[in-house]
Amino acid sequence: MPGSTEARxxxxxxxTALIFALxxxxxxxxxxxxxxxxxxxxxxxxxxxxxxVLSLIPIPFTIVVxxxxxxxIEGGEQNAADQY
Numbered sequence: 001m002p003g004s005t006e007a008r009x010x011x012x013x014x015x016t017a018l019i020f021a022l023x024x025x026x027x028x029x030x031x032x033x034x035x036x037x038x039x040x041x042x043x044x045x046x047x048x049x050x051x052x053v054l055s056l057i058p059i060p061f062t063i064v065v066x067x068x069x070x071x072x073i074e075g076g077e078q079n080a081a082d083q084y
Contacts (some may be wrong), residue, residue, distance in 0.1 A: 006073050013069045017062045024059055028052040 028051075034040075035048035 009073045010070060013066055013073070017066050020062055021059050024055050027055045031055070 031048045031052035035045040035052075040048070
């Protein structure tokens with residue numbers, strides 16, 4: 001049943017991308033909370049704000065990676081490589 005294998009692989013890809021995005025988002029929230037709730041100097045707040053923004057930048061690129069991985073799964077590239 002190759003269809004079920006493809007579906008399982010696709011679910012794993014989506015699950016991994018969601019976990020990645022959630023962890024990045026959680027890190028950004030922690031950085032913002034630390035910048036707002038603690039008494040840091042201006043440069044400390046700016047640094048935490050920068051870290052929050054930089055941690056969110058890779059999230060949109062995961063959509064591209066997920067689409068590419070879906071094409072690989074549908075094309076059977078991994079299954080063909082496993083046969084060698």
